[in-house]
Amino acid sequence: MIPLLLPPNPVQHFYLGGDRIAALRGIVPETDRQPEEWLAATVSRFGDPVTGLAVTESGEVLRDLVSADSAGWIGADRGRDAGDVGILVKLLDARQRLPVHVHPDRGFAARHLDCPYGKTEAWYVLDTEADCAVHVGWNTDLDADELARRRDAQDSEWxxxxxxxxxxxxxxxxxxxxxxxHAIDGGIFVAEVQEPTDFSILLEWSVTTSTRDESHLDLGFDTVMSAVSHARLAPEALASLISDAGTTPAGSTFRSLLPAAADAYFRLSDAAVRGGASSVRAAGFAVVLVTDGAGELVGAGGRVPASRGEVFAVPHAFGDWRLEGAASVLVAEPGAGWPQSLTRGGVA
Known part of the structure; x- marks a missing residue:
């Protein structure tokens, strides 16, 4: 098996953006609310069985291909969900501030949503306008009733x-x-890696085209607010969630771009070659985005040309592989030890 080149898969959403995705992927946006692309996705939008799923140039759904040969794609038989690849990767190009929102953890998802995954996620900044920021965690302990009142009042400023x-x-x-x-300012363009779900609890919906009734996973706020932390995220804890590894130029050796705590959920790395070869990535499912240049993905299954803006789903059966030529790539992979880590109960 060889890496599968996938056509663009833009997703319409409730917020503005998408021009930088279009420029990278070589497409013309259909609307000004096309701020996401789901890369090699085998999961769909919450409540929608189709939107988000990756489809090949010939019209085959990637999820179906993985389900038909889970050993070839991920190196194991997934049993309950043969189409599961352990990760969801997006390009997110916000031209307005995203709303304050929260994702549930695995325990909540197992109890209320019949899913072994929550939605821990991470952002890797591809581009940003000056003085743009992300908003992560509370800077003080919050009273649950007060937060509920502010949510109902849609008090964004508070x-x-x-x-x-x-x-x-x-x-x-x-x-x-x-x-x-968390929330993201308009003007920021990120690659987002996350657990493979679309579970979001909106504390702030009035800045989007969404509604209150679409903001609580169809469970009601009385239920979903138990998934929301009300505790202060202290400066030292916040610092541990940030990595500056990617702020220096990439080299031929793949390097991790995220804090170590991400490894249990997903991994994101990069490499750049300039007429040579990169270090080797171990066999396993991966999503590859070529961010610059042109080269080849080289593995036991053969050699596949890869150019800027292209996205590939790399199957386990491609074997250990490397990048050759003059190109730069981002590589997203499931968490360390997946899928066995999930079937053992995974991460709390």
Whole structure:
């Protein structure tokens, strides 16, 4: 098996953006609310069985291909969900501030959503305008009733004032654990890696085209607010969620772009070659985005040309592989030890 080149898969959403995705992927946006692309996705939008799923040039659904040969694609028989690849990767190009929202953890998802995954996620900054920031966690302990009142009043100013504001720069990686309130300023373009779900609890919907009824996973706020942390995220804890590894130029050896705590959920790395070869990535499912130049993905299955803006789903059966030529790539992979780690109960 060889890496599968996938056509663009833009997703319409409730917020503005998408021009930088279009420029990278060589497409013309259909609307000004096309701010996401789901890369090699085998999961769909919450409540929608189709939107988000990756489809090949010939019209085959990637999820179906993985289900038909899970050993070839991920190196194991997944049993309950043969189409599961352990990760969801997106390009997110916000031209307005995203709402304050939260994702549930695995325990909540297992109890209420019949899913073994929550939605811990991470952002890798590809581009940003000056003084743009992400908002991660509360800067003080919050009273649950007060937060509920502010949510119902859609008091955006109050929520943002009680959050940690982190000015970002290109190459910064930020881990957002499940349960942590967060938002992203308009002007930031990120690659987002996350657990393979679309579970979001909106504390702030009035800045989007979404509604209150679409903001609580169809469970009601009385239930979903138990998934929301009300505790202060202290400066030292916030610092541990940030990596500056990608703010220096990439080399031929693949390097991790995220804090170590992300490894249990997903991994994101990069490499750049300039007429040579990269270090080797071990066999396993991966999503590869070529961010610059042109080269080849070289593995036991053969050699596959790869150029800027292209996206590949790399199967386990491609074997250990490397990048050759003059190109730069981002590589997203499931967490360390997956899928066995998930069937053992995974991460709390």
């Amino acid at each position: 929520m943002l004032a009680h959050m940690n504001r982190v000015v970002v720069r290109e190459g910064m990686g930020v881990l957002v654990p499940a349960g942590t309130a």
